[in-house]
Amino acid sequence: MSLRPILQSDTFIITSEVGPPKGTDLSHVMEECKLLNPLVNGINVTDIQAAAMRLGSMATCHLIKDTGGEPILQMVTRDRNRLALQSDLLSAWALGIENVLCLTGDHPTLGDHKSAKPVYDLDSVQLIKAAKGLNEGHDMMGETLEGKPDLCLGAVVSPGATPLELQILKLEKKVAAGAEFIQTQAVYDVNIFAEFMDKVKYLKVPILAGIVILKSAGMARYMNANVAGVTVPDELIKKMSAAGAADKQAKEEGKKGGNVVATSIEIAAGLIRDLKPLCRGVHLMPLGWGHHVPKILAAV
């Protein structure tokens, strides 16, 4: 089912995310999508995530359509100028892709082709505006289109970023430009998110809180040290750390572990429960743990 009517309903929205492979073997991605299709309202497909070269978002989205899923095409402005971005938006629509999440994209120096030329001809706000223009039947130069798309446009925000005032100011511009839904950076601290939601309640746009599934205490510490705007509270790190120690001991005793996965599921499900009253939905970022998503959703 299309995403837009669900955004306009009262339903609690759940989206998930897959990353295309570095190579052509999409079998794992397709398996994950078949598993998640009945459980979620949309599946984001990342666009050369973390600036590490890989198979494209548009082809993957198209193949997800074939599995009966509802793809959300992520489109970054890092790699293509305004000609290519607008052309790809039209191409996406022609391939049956209805939803586009507009982002700037991680800088090439953070990826695996560090010497690549960063394009950034447009920023995310300008991309949303350009896409809205296409929906209205004209390109950025005002030329009339022969057949127009009707893309459902999304944008992102980082609720824990500093300075938050500028994040909100930019979010305001994104909504004014035509964003119909917002997905956020990973949220682990519900209080910080609640404060953010209070500050943006004047913006009438569905916001889906980002959930990155915690895989280990090490991952949590890494994010705290390296991912801007993300704070994993000590309490969650302690839980993951204890689960890791329990699994290690179980392994030494020749017993089956599973504490880390169980704790991870419990944390994610707990976050969703706590976030549910605060926003219109959640956006799951399983980072390879898509097969655990059904258990997370069942535990909510």
Place this chain on the structure above:
Amino acid sequence: MTISEQKALEKILEYLKDAASVFLVGCSDCATVVKTGGEPEVAQMAETLKANGKTITGTMIGEPGCHLLNMKRQFREHKAELDAADAVLVMSCGTGTQTAAMAVEQEKPVWAANNTLYLGQVERMGHFRELCSACGDCTIDRTFAICPVTRCAKGLQNGPCGGTTAEGKCEVSPDRDCAWYLIYERMKGKSLESLREYVAPKDARLRPGLFPVTPEGEKK
């Protein structure tokens, strides 16, 4: 100021492999301040090349290296030294090297001794900062005289990305300030109104590299 750095000596010697004699050109302005083509650096290069078996037919400091008419006049004054040289090595910026190549009357290979890096501020001796990228459409009135087009790694005009660290640094490097953080700090307590306005994409025709270039040799 055009900021440049000297190329590796091996690279310079590779350029000059077929030249037994060399005429050296520096620049009185940027390369003098940046210390990549002032009097001392040109003298040092002359010594280095001599130590590598080259004959130096003469040296000259362009006034400045990017001024075509001055360079032509100065080259005429150094005619004999240029006639005697197999090659010309220019210790200036890319504009200076090309100006030298246009100004030299003799059929000589002209080589660049420097890499040209950016337009920069001289913060203090030997320390430079890139603050402007010559976009051709200055909008720093909106951002309290801090240019996000240059100082944001992504050149974002409508506000920061999500990559600003809690310390106000850029996701690209902890040594790099987030331009939007700087803008925010400067605007603290003042109205953010000028930042609320949507900023349209830049016109790339105004950017360096796309300006109409007068064909070489064309007279006014």
